[in-house]
Amino acid sequence: MTKRINAKYKIDRRLGINLWGRAKSPVNNRSYGPGQHGQQRSKPSDYGLQLRAKQKLKGYYGNISERQFRRLYQEAIRRRGDTSENLIELLERRLDAVVYRMKFVATPFAARQLVNHGHVAVNGKRVNIPSFQLKDGDEISLIGKIKENANVMGATQSNERDVPEYMTVDHKKMEGKYIRGPKFTEVPYPVHMEPNLVIEFYSR
Numbered sequence: 001m002t003k004r005i006n007a008k009y010k011i012d013r014r015l016g017i018n019l020w021g022r023a024k025s026p027v028n029n030r031s032y033g034p035g036q037h038g039q040q041r042s043k044p045s046d047y048g049l050q051l052r053a054k055q056k057l058k059g060y061y062g063n064i065s066e067r068q069f070r071r072l073y074q075e076a077i078r079r080r081g082d083t084s085e086n087l088i089e090l091l092e093r094r095l096d097a098v099v100y101r102m103k104f105v106a107t108p109f110a111a112r113q114l115v116n117h118g119h120v121a122v123n124g125k126r127v128n129i130p131s132f133q134l135k136d137g138d139e140i141s142l143i144g145k146i147k148e149n150a151n152v153m154g155a156t157q158s159n160e161r162d163v164p165e166y167m168t169v170d171h172k173k174m175e176g177k178y179i180r181g182p183k184f185t186e187v188p189y190p191v192h193m194e195p196n197l198v199i200e201f202y203s204r
Helices: 009-017 046-060 065-078 083-092 095-101 107-114 144-148 150-157 197-201
Strands: 120-122 139-142 165-172 173-180
Touching: 046 065, 046 197, 065 083, 065 197, 083 095, 083 197, 095 107, 095 120, 095 139, 107 150, 139 144, 144 150
Parallel strands: none
Antiparallel strands: 120 139, 139 173, 165 173
């Protein structure tokens, strides 16, 4: 169990938002930051707004490392088209993000753990790299006894989230297909994301 998994709700408290839209979030009871100064609010600078936008986006995808996030930003710049749209598509092509979107698990942290432990296959081949980039048409499936795991079964039956239209899933077979990369407006974020501010942060 990693520190990032243990600290997932600390991210909610620090940002003061229910980042994943979960009923268990502590922000549902206290919508301010931790500590004695948590309720003090000041008008953030442009840098502060950009930093917060980055923290929200990084945190949402399981608090991925700064090195990985910057690498995705650099790849988004390299590609043609809108850089912020490219960044979102790259994040949504991560294997752990897709496992989460397909509702095989309840959180992005659990999705990373599921992939790390070798319970996920892409096109029939086991993949244990959470940052693995999926291609259009790739098929994702769970392997072995994990299909009968109580946490997995509970996640597939949860009403907290819906599976987005850019992928399909069969929860009886525990398999799905990644149809295509989404546009930013298609991604079902439970909170307001500002990838344009993230791009501004890195391009300073």
